[in-house]
Amino acid sequence: MEEKSLLIRQIDDCFYKLSGKRLPTPHDITDRYQWLDEEAPYSILAHNANADPHFIYANKYALSCFKYTLEEMLSLHSRLSAADEDRAERAQLLQIVTCDGIAYNYSGPRIDKYGSSFNIYDGIVWQLKDEESVWGQGALFWTEEYNRPDWYK
16 A cells, blocks of 8 residues: 555544544545545644654645645644744644544634645544554644535534
C-alpha cells in the first residue's frame, strides 16, 4: 500500500477508535482513502508528536485552504497554521485533546501561506496513537459554517 494511503488509513483508524465513527464519506465511494485524500470537501490534517510538531499529512482540501504545496505543508510547524494572537487558544485545544483524546466543535481563525486569515468550523481534533505511544494529532474542519452534505452526520 502506498505510504500516503497507509497514513490516511491510520488517521481514520485512530478517529474510529476515539469517536466510534469513520471519517465521513458518501456511501458510494469505491476507494475511500483516495477520496478522503483527493476529494473530501473538508480538511484533514495531522501533525507529529514532537515538542514543536510539524504536519505529516494534509489532504487536497487542506492544502487549498492554507495555500501551501504538499512539500511546503509537510515542512511547516503546525503552530504556524494560526496567527501569533490565536496560538494560545490553539494550544489550549491541543491540551484538551492530550487529556481527553478527542475534542469536538472547534471553530476559530487560521492563517494561510500569505498571511490571510480564514475561519474553520466544526473542527474535530483527536489523538493519533497505537498500542505503544501517541504519535500525533489529527484534525478535520470545514471552511463554511453551515453548509454540509447529507452524508455528513
